[in-house]
Amino acid sequence: MCGIIGYIGDSEARPRLVAGLQRLEYRGYDSAGIALADEELSVFKQAGTVGDLDLPVETPQTCGIGHTRWSTHGKPTDANAHPHTDCSGRVAVVHNGIIANYDELRETLPDHRFRSETDTEVVAHLVEAELEAGVDLRAAVAAVVDRIEGSYALGVVAAGYDGIVAARRNSPLVVGHGADGNFIASDVTPLLEHTRSVSYLEDGDVAHLTRDGVTVHQDGALVDRAVTTVEWDADAAEKGGYDHYMLKEIHEQPTALRQAIAGRIDPIEGRVELDDLSLSDDFLAGIDEVQFVACGTSYHACMYGKQLLEELADVRATVEFASEYDVGSGRDPERTLVVGVSQSGETADTLRALRTASRSGIRTLGVTNTVGSTMARECDDVVYIRAGPEIGVAATKTFASQVVVLALFALTVAERRSELDATVGRELVEHLQDLPGAVQGALDRDDAIEEVAVAYAAGEAFFFIGRRFGNPVALEGALKLKEISYDHAEGFPAGELKHGPLALVTEGTPVLAILTDGTRPEETRNNVKEVQSRGAPVIALTGAGQDGDYEVGFEVPELGLLEPLVANVYLQLFAYHVADDKGRAIDRPRNLAKSVTVE
Incomplete structure (x- = not known):
């Protein structure tokens, strides 16, 4: 702290x-x-x-x-x-x-x-x-x-x-x-x-x-x-000519993603080789449940990872706020795995949760960016995200790297449990390899995103909506905006809008909608019409070739279940430029610190 x-x-x-x-x-x-x-x-x-x-x-x-x-x-x-x-x-x-x-x-x-x-x-x-x-x-x-x-x-x-x-x-x-x-x-x-x-x-x-x-x-x-x-x-810890560490780290994502997958995918066979994961095949084949524990941005990465794990490996997964975690009843410690995710490896709430699990006899896996961190030393197993130093208080490149490593983990578990559909697995591996280039494509549109962000910076509040894999990205997009711009921003599962939050929508409420593959976009488009009928402008992140009548639209290339990660880059840049337009202290937002090492 x-x-x-x-x-x-x-x-x-x-x-x-x-x-x-x-x-x-x-x-x-x-x-x-x-x-x-x-x-x-x-x-x-x-x-x-x-x-x-x-x-x-x-x-x-x-x-x-x-x-x-x-x-x-x-x-x-x-x-x-x-x-x-x-x-x-x-x-x-x-x-x-x-x-x-x-x-x-x-x-x-x-x-x-x-x-x-x-x-x-x-x-x-x-x-x-x-x-x-x-x-x-x-x-x-x-x-x-x-x-x-x-x-x-x-x-x-x-x-x-x-x-x-x-x-x-x-x-x-x-x-x-x-x-x-x-x-x-x-x-x-x-x-x-x-x-x-x-x-x-x-x-x-x-x-x-x-x-x-x-x-x-x-x-x-x-x-x-x-x-x-x-x-x-x-040099990795310097701004490198960027105005803020956060902007530099947003633009470092293609490199961070390549580092996250380097040596972990067989380029010939197209198979995942997560060699630093030492959990045995017998243990992974026998687990009944994986519990993810994390805070903030890492929690949103875990939400994404949970869905990947359940879909690919047919294993029950839950995500819990680390500060609220307790082992609870009805679990067999020998058939449960707790995965803690923390950029620093020093997040106090996450460490407490992992220690609680360990005392109950549950094996623990740490996913972190920091070699030698407390998490890396104390967990039974550790996988590094390899994103390099992140100085900006608002996490950016580490979110994407965490999701990619959790995707590799999900593929590994699915294969060792003999649950992996060969076609689905091969397609996801190809998309992982294509992800850095797709992210670079989003970064290349920075000027266009800045123009949109400045145009809507005076919004009274900002809503972010998405379904399925779009839900954690919507939550993460809202978190980035409120962290650095101090504007009121909320992320919702798109279907929840009509269960209360719609009462807050006005002409002064820009809605950022994630409509890419993996987010059930056909259903979310109905929610888009709901907010537009109440005068709210919509900034849409859409899949390739999608039709739609939006005030602003940015198209994400075909990347299957990883398309929301590319949409996330647009949301990061949007938040950055809104905050910059308001003259905020982007790298040092008020009341916040990078690593929360107290409970």
């Missing part, structure tokens, strides 16, 4: 911390700050963006921590900005997560003076008390985290103490091993310009970073955390 960066080495810390925070602003951007430590502690923080920080020109310190905040406890004010310090001003703490028992912990510190409304500040005072008892900084932090309930990724420095101490539980934290020093960060994006050698801390780890190296302890014992190489390069 918030972004953490830390550096200790041979170079000046301040520019590394500031640059790192700027790369992390998609995780939070309502306040920011840094703490620089040597024999004294210097703290600079305030409400606003990283660029608003008032910093001195020269700062010789080579050790420090930084934070960019997405508020959970306390409003975005200077006082509530991180880092937080103790009474003496010698300890500084940055934190991502929620300390559930901070009120109780504060009551144990009656003589300490608190300056903020945050849960985090209690950590600084607890560390102060431990240091006064004569222990070193690592031991002090280890003692404090033993008392914390909730979730945390912590970075701690103290004047007169060597290095940075970091700890995590249920919030991500990465260690970067560089040539001129060592780093901590909430994810790899701020590390790429300095190093691609990283290790991922695990729950309960307490790491001590010095100029000479990194040591990690768990329960007081020294442990090794493998150093891995990040395949992404620094």
